[in-house]
Amino acid sequence: MVANSSISRVLRKVPRENAFYFFTSIGNYTGENAASLEEFVRKIKEVDAKSLGFHLYRGDFEKWVAETLEDEELAEKIRSLKSLSPSGNSLRNQLYLIVSKQYEKLKGEFCS
Amino acid sequence: MKIKNQAVVLDNLDWKILQILQENAKQTYTEIGQLLGVAHSTIYDHIHKMEEHGVIKKYTAVVDLEKIGIKHVTAIMTVFTNPQESEKVAKRLSESKEVLEVSASLSENLSIIAKVVAENQNRLHLFIAQSVAPLPGVLRIRTSIITRKYKDERFSIEKWKMESKH
Structure with a gap:
């Protein structure tokens, strides 16, 4: 069981300068961003699939999750998704499953 | 050079000096004076006024970064x-x-x-x-x-003056 303080840290809203900004390629910002794990889950469903591929293979998602949200467990799960080389909607669905599952798990543990 | 209604108005000599400086800003007052047939002190006065009023903003060197190994x-x-x-x-x-x-x-x-x-x-x-x-x-x-540059020029006073005459 993870301590409530650690869970609330992962679930917190971060300042806008530390949010995750979705790009489709180098320097091309989509206008979408996520400042919390909850928003991140939602945006995975909404943003261009090209953006998800761009960030997954650069390692941006795992870096943000580990360094900003401080959830090493989720970062590791995202890292291992890369080895399956998913793309397009398959990537979106698999990433959504991993992140939303972790979000629901943490929310459940925090409330109990 | 005159100031008219808070706007800078350049005279013919100012324009000529600017054209010369745009080609090569390292030329001395004497060299510019010889090219234009006026005393170097006159050139000094005109340039100094243009610097003072911000017509000439700065003198700079155009460095070829590739030549000195700066990748960017x-x-x-x-x-x-x-x-x-x-x-x-x-x-x-x-x-x-x-x-x-x-x-x-x-x-x-x-x-x-x-x-x-x-x-x-x-x-x-x-x-x-x-x-x-x-x-x-x-x-x-x-x-x-930018992957390749085909032209890299600054705004040329000489060309602008020529075109505005037509």
């Missing part, structure tokens, strides 16, 4: 902004050392166009992701990396 990436970044925040975004961009030029454009919505330089593509992306995208009022960004 240059990009043109179009930042689409919320109209209320546009001015602030332009000011913040102007303060960054990575940004060489900042202009406003009305071509498609309200946008800021900036020329950005970075060590490599990864650094360029990091700068845009960490320092530009989070600025309040930034709606989206389009970036084009």
Whole structure:
């Protein structure tokens, strides 16, 4: 069981300068961003699939999750998704499953 | 050079001096004076006045970065902004050392166009992701990396004067 303080840290809203900004390629910002794990889950469903591929293979998602949200467990799960080389909607669905599952798990543990 | 209704009005000699300086800013007052058939002290006075009133902003060297082994990436970044925040975004961009030029454009919505330089593509992306995208009022960004330059000239007074005569 993870301590409530650690869970609330992962679930917190971060300042806008530390949010995750979705790009489709180098320097091309989509206008979408996520400042919390909850928003991140939602945006995975909404943003261009090209953006998800761009960030997954650069390692941006795992870096943000580990360094900003401080959830090493989720970062590791995202890292291992890369080895399956998913793309397009398959990537979106698999990433959504991993992140939303972790979000629901943490929310459940925090409330109990 | 005269000041008329708070505007700078250049005389014929000023224009000629500017043309010469644009070609080669290292020429001495004497050399310019010889070219134009006037005393070097007259050239000094004209140049000094133009510097004082900001007509001549600075003298600089154009360095060939490739020749001295400095690898870099240059990009043109179009930042689409919320109209209320546009001015602030332009000011913040102007303060960054990575940004060489900042202009406003009305071509498609309200946008800021900036020329950005970075060590490599990864650094360029990091700068845009960490320092530009989070600025309040930034709606989206389009970036084009320059791969080859076919022409790189500054605005020429000589050509402009020639064309305005016709």
